[in-house]
Amino acid sequence: xxxxxxxxxxxxxxxxxxxxxxxxxxxxxxxxxxxxxxxxxxxxxxxxxxxxxxxxxxxxxxxxxxxxxxxxxxxxxxxxxxxxxxxxxxxxxxxxxxxxxxxxxxxxxxxxxxxxxxxxxxxxxxxxxxxxxxxxxxxxxxxxxxx
Numbered sequence: 001x002x003x004x005x006x007x008x009x010x011x012x013x014x015x016x017x018x019x020x021x022x023x024x025x026x027x028x029x030x031x032x033x034x035x036x037x038x039x040x041x042x043x044x045x046x047x048x049x050x051x052x053x054x055x056x057x058x059x060x061x062x063x064x065x066x067x068x069x070x071x072x073x074x075x076x077x078x079x080x081x082x083x084x085x086x087x088x089x090x091x092x093x094x095x096x097x098x099x100x101x102x103x104x105x106x107x108x109x110x111x112x113x114x115x116x117x118x119x120x121x122x123x124x125x126x127x128x129x130x131x132x133x134x135x136x137x138x139x140x141x142x143x144x145x146x147x
Contacts, residue, residue, distance in 0.1 A: 001022045001025065001026065001037060001040050001042055001043075002018075002019070002022060002042070003019070003023060003043075003059070004019060004030070004098055005024060005090040005095055005098055005125050005126055006098050006099050006101070006102065006123060006124070006125060007093055007123075007125060007126055007127075008062060008063050008066040008126065008128065009066055009124070010099070010102060010120075010123075010124075011102070011143075012099060012109065012110040012113045012143045013070075014100065014104075014109060014110070015105070016067060016070070016072075018061065018065050018067060018073055019063055020060075020064075020067065020074055023056065023059055023060050023063055023123070024025075024040075024060065024078055025037060026040075026043060026046065026056055026059075027053070027056045027057070027060060027078075027079075027080055028053050030043065030046060030047070030053050030056050031053060031080070034114035041139030041140075042139065044139055044142075045089075045090075045137075046059075046086050046115060048088075049084070049088055050084075050086055051081055051084045051086070052081050052086035053081075053082065053099075054080075054083060054126060055082075055086070055088065056078050056080070057080040057081055058081035058084060058127075058128050059126065059128050060078075060079045060080075060082075061079055061082055062127055062128065064076050064079060066095065067079060068121060072087040074136050077134055080122070086116060087128060087129060088127070088128055088129050088130070089130055089132045090129040090130070090131060090132070090133075090137075091131070091133065091134030091135060091136070091137065092131060092132070092133055092134065093134055093135035093136045094131055094135075094136050094140065095123045095131065096123065097127055097136045097140065097142070099117075099120070100116070100121045102119055102142040103117055103118060105142045126135055
């Protein structure tokens with residue numbers, strides 16, 4: 001499961017569809033409607049939010065909005081109730097790590113998209129997150145050569 005902290009606008013079609021599915025799974029986990037992924041480390045930051053189910057709904061809403069901007073037809077009815085104003089902190093180091101990891105994937109999977117992203121220096125985060133100074137998150141399994 002990869003719940004990207006970077007803005008979904010950076011993802012290619014394959015990545016955006018995968019994020020939609022994984023975030024829907026995360027929503028089920030947070031609602032205790034599935035047996036798998038209960039202790040997935042990326043869910044920790046949602047569980048620490050004062051309103052975890054609202055937070056994941058807001059997360060999904062931005063993915064849905066990005067899908068609409070691209071002309072896709074993701075089902076908004078699958079998103080729970082959101083409307084929380086509390087952000088989740090994410091570090092600059094984590095954003096950089098995720099962006100670099102995405103670029104590594106795109107270099108092989110979608111070279112055109114990779115070329116579009118490779119000169120971006122100011123990485124935007126998903127609107128649910130608030131950028132803080134710091135390194136890569138402790139729950140991240142850092143791959144050699146990335147980060």
